Amino acid sequence: MDNINRGNAISLFIINKKIINNLIVMTSLSRLFKPFADFLTENRCLICGKGRKLICQECEEKIAPLRQSVCPFCLKITSFGHTCSDCQLKHALKGAVVGFDYQNKAVSTIIKASKYPPFLYPLLAKLTNHLKSFFADQSFYENYFKTNDFTIMPIPLSKQKIAERGFNQSEIIASGLQKMLELKLDSKNLVKHKDTISQVNLNIKNRKTNIKNSFSVINHQALKNKKILLVDDLITTGATIEEAAKTLKRAGAQEVWALALARNLRPRSSPPMNSPKEKN
Numbered sequence: 528m529d530n531i532n533r534g535n536a537i538s539l540f541i542i543n544k545k546i547i548n549n550l551i552v553m554t555s556l557s558r559l560f561k562p563f564a565d566f567l568t569e570n571r572c573l574i575c576g577k578g579r580k581l582i583c584q585e586c587e588e589k590i591a592p593l594r595q596s597v598c599p600f601c602l603k604i605t606s607f608g609h610t611c612s613d614c615q616l617k618h619a620l621k622g623a624v625v626g627f628d629y630q631n632k633a634v635s636t637i638i639k640a641s642k643y644p645p646f647l648y649p650l651l652a653k654l655t656n657h658l659k660s661f662f663a664d665q666s667f668y669e670n671y672f673k674t675n676d677f678t679i680m681p682i683p684l685s686k687q688k689i690a691e692r693g694f695n696q697s698e699i700i701a702s703g704l705q706k707m708l709e710l711k712l713d714s715k716n717l718v719k720h721k722d723t724i725s726q727v728n729l730n731i732k733n734r735k736t737n738i739k740n741s742f743s744v745i746n747h748q749a750l751k752n753k754k755i756l757l758v759d760d761l762i763t764t765g766a767t768i769e770e771a772a773k774t775l776k777r778a779g780a781q782e783v784w785a786l787a788l789a790r791n792l793r794p795r796s797s798p799p800m801n802s803p804k805e806k807n
């Protein structure tokens with residue numbers, strides 16, 4: 528076989544393999560999550576069901592950045608999302624930046640459709656991109672993170688979870704942020720060595736117990752006196768980011784902030800009917 532023919536044969540094999548894989552994926556997706564699969568094949572908006580795009584312009588325009596900044600743990604209003612003085616006494620996280628309200632239908636639909644079937648994870652990059660206007664509005668964050676030489680770290684998934692899902696949603700967001708804020712990115716040093724059960728149906732106490740001691744740091748030296756921006760898709764009670772922040776601080780990090788695409792801002796005393804699906 529000459530080089531050109533061999534090249535063609537290889538491309539054909541790759542194309543066929545891709546088509547077969549797509550068919551397998553589409554078949555299992557449509558079984559698992561038919562409504563979303565219908566949207567994919569019929570080119571309707573995931574959010575309103577109208578139009579010809581996956582997210583129509585009207586729905587995309589409704590994705591507005593949050594104006595309110597609160598303590599990540601008690602939801603008291605604080606400047607720039609700093610952990611309030613009471614919560615600082617028992618938490619490692621210095622503060623949390625939250626881009627969007629999870630009660631915004633466009634935001635919650637995008638996050639759910641990315642993390643769960645049909646796994647439209649490129650939409651997370653699209654939502655991350657909407658943070659540009661958030662950072663333009665609130666220049667404190669970009670100045671603070673840049674001046675203090677923060678390193679971005681995605682919340683890791685366990686090996687089992689990665690094998691199951693095939694990607695880490697926090698890494699997708701972290702990579703978009705890295706380009707936007709021009710900070711360093713480290714996706715390797717923080718690992719999740721314990722495969723925990725889903726936090727979805729757990730109360731705050733059980734979430735803390737479930738996630739406890741599940742993260743570890745590979746290279747402690749690389750963290751010495753470093754300031755870290757932990758990235759996640761969603762904050763529900765803050766148990767996951769707090770556990771990761773504790774692990775980083777124990778390993779030598781000087782300061783840890785979190786950034787999440789969204790959170791539900793309802794008071795904890797009245798949990799929503801559809802509590803956001805968190806975590807891993």
Ligand SMILES: [Zn+2]
Binds near residue numbers: 572583584
């Ligand atoms: Zn729409």
Ligand SMILES: [Zn+2]
Binds near residue numbers: 598601603
């Ligand atoms: Zn607080």
